[in-house]
Amino acid sequence: MIFLKHNGKTPVAVSKDGHPLELEFKNQAVSAACFLLAETFPHETLVWFHEEVEPNLNLAFIENFPRESEMWSYAANRPLVIAEEMGFVDQSVFFRIQSGVKYPTWLMSSAVGLISCKRLLHFKQYIPVDSNFDLFLCILAKTGISKGLRVYSEPRLIRSSEKSTLSFSKNTKTTYTAIATLMGEKWLIMFALQLLWYRKKLNLFQLVKSFPVKSIPQRDIPHFEVTPSDQNNVKPKIQFDVIIPTLGRKEVLKQTLTDLAEQLLLPQSLILIEQNPDTASVSELDYLQSQSWPFEIRHTFTHQTGACNARNLALDQVEADWVFLADDDLRIPSDFLQKADAFIQAEDPQAFTVSCLQEGEIEPEKTVIQWPAFGSGCSFVKASALKALRFDLALEHGFGEDADFGMQLRKTGVDILYNPFLKLIHLKAASGGFRKPVEKPWDTESPAPKPAPTVLASIVKHATPSQVQGYKTVLFLKFYRLQQIKNPFAYIRLMQKRWKVSLIWAKKLLNTK
Incomplete structure (x- = not known):
């Protein structure tokens, strides 16, 4: 490991594996020193820290940095360089910093952090050095997310007795530059107009100064090369429970269950929640008993409709290591769970969503990335991460429950990845015959609420x-x-x-x- 100590403006000292290095930086910016060190030691991990933070470094944790694809930092009693007002133009989950847990965010800090030198060099010709080291790190992280770099605020970089609440900058100066560099002129104008409208503030000088700033050529930056997990060379290790809520899709569901029955790696159990609002009805899924299935089926029939309630009923019955949350209208390749097992063993995620497109659609993603969304019909979650979480029943029969559940996961320190190499086909089956719109208490409001x-x-x-x-x-x-x-x-x-x-x-x- 390479340790780079700085004072916020220039490097102060460099060491490798505990031994000082004699390197001449000639008053270079800290960001320039990072690239120089990465070129000199391309197979090492680069750790940076402010000299004020040195006594509180959690060296035992840092030295166990596990993954080349990740970048960590923590603000450690220092405000972030980006102002909260940047939320005007960035509504992503990666902007919602959380203290106390490892949280996926591009809001990096110069206080302490680390990255693989190999991954840093991947961006060398695209990310300009900057005298503001915090801003450089934020631009690097936000650019890297879409290319396969996994970026986190990691409080364990600092000894537990020194934890602090993360805070945004009170000054929007560097935020203008960040928006110009990362998003371009259109969003820079959007930011300035909203800052004026909502905060009655406008830094006209900084706005004009930011227009000539060159944007990062995002499309030119290559994705990290990721080889899909080779399930043929991995011994099956994971047990899966599959959760499916269903309502009025008897035949489509049967095809989905048949695909599960033909898996090379069979699920441990299928937790099926069947709904029918007709209080006089009984289950229509006769084939659950008339056919033989190669896994346990835990079938619950309820007259209470709603995917949130159905999935919560299923989550209460989970016993396996991992849960596959599935829709009832999927086509599932026979090696799907086997590939999921191999991916879990290779990458050690806690949650991930997979490609779930309709027939003929093209998958746009080229590598495994951090995912700003969550698909409750096409995602895997480690069972241990689900113990205290449930779908919010207040959002039942509406929209937003998927995003809400994803944020619940992130707030507990569980990141959500997206694996484009694991593919499902979403049939988008027609609704069952007894489905009907659910009346909402706001349906009689005038004017009607917008958004939902x-x-x-x-x-x-x-x-x-x-x-x-x-x-x-x-x-x-x-x-x-x-x-x-x-x-x-x-x-x-x-x-x-x-x-x-x-x-x-x-x-x-x-x-x-």
Whole structure:
């Protein structure tokens, strides 16, 4: 390991495996020194830290840095370089920093962190050095996420007695530069306008100064090369429980179960939650008993509809090491669970979503990446990560429960990866014959709420204040061309009313026990 001590502006000392190195940096920026060290020691791990943090480094933890594909940092009593207002233009989960757990975020810090020299060199010709080391690290991390770099705030880099609450910068100066570098002029203008609208602030000098800043050529940067796990060379180790909620899709479900029965690595059990709102009805899934299945089937029949409740009933019955949360209308290749087993053994994730496209659709992702979403019908989660988590029933029969569950996982320190090499086909089967729209308590509101209160509830529950406002701005702009009112002032007045109605109901949902 290479340890780089700095004072915030320039390198102070460098050591390798505990031995000082005599290297001449000539007052270089810390970011330039990082690239120099990576070129000199391409097979090492580079650890950086501010000289003020040195006494509190958790060296025992740092020396066990496990994965070449990861980048860690922790702010350690120092504010982040990015202002919270950047949430106006970045509503992703990676902007929602969490203290106390390992959390996926591009909000890096110069206080302490580490990265594989090999991974750092991957970006050398694309990421410019910067005198602001914090800003350099943030740009590197945000650029790297889509290319396969997994970036985290990791509080264990600092000894437990020294933990602190993470905080954003109070100054938007570097935020302008970050947006210009990472997102371009359009989003820079969007940021400035919202800063003026919502905060009554505008740094015109910094805005003008940021326009000439060159954006990172994201498309030119290659993805990390990842070889799909070779299940033929891995001895099966994982036991899977499969969870499927179903309602009125007897024949489609049978095909999905048949695919599961033909797996080269069979699931330990299938936890099937069948729903029918007709209180006089009984199960229509006669083939569960009339046919022989090569795994245990735990079948629950309920008259209470709703995917959240159904999945919660299933989660209460999990016994295997891992859970595969599946939809009832999937085509599953015979080697699917075998490949999932191999991936888990190779990468040691705690949760991941897989490719689930309709026939003919093309998978856009080229490598395994950190995923800002969560698919409750196409995801694997380690059972130990699920013990205290359940789908929020306040979001039942709406939208937003998937995103909410994903954020619940992240807030406990569980990252969600996306594996494009594990592929399902989503049939998008028609709804069952006894499905009907569920009446919502806000259906009689006038004007109607916009967005759906369940969606807004999930956003308000997890997002930063600026992210909520940024979502509102984008919603208003996108919806304008889809509705009939073309007078912009009349449109804004109406949408403000609809937003207010939605927010009232969202808060009621969040207060539902």
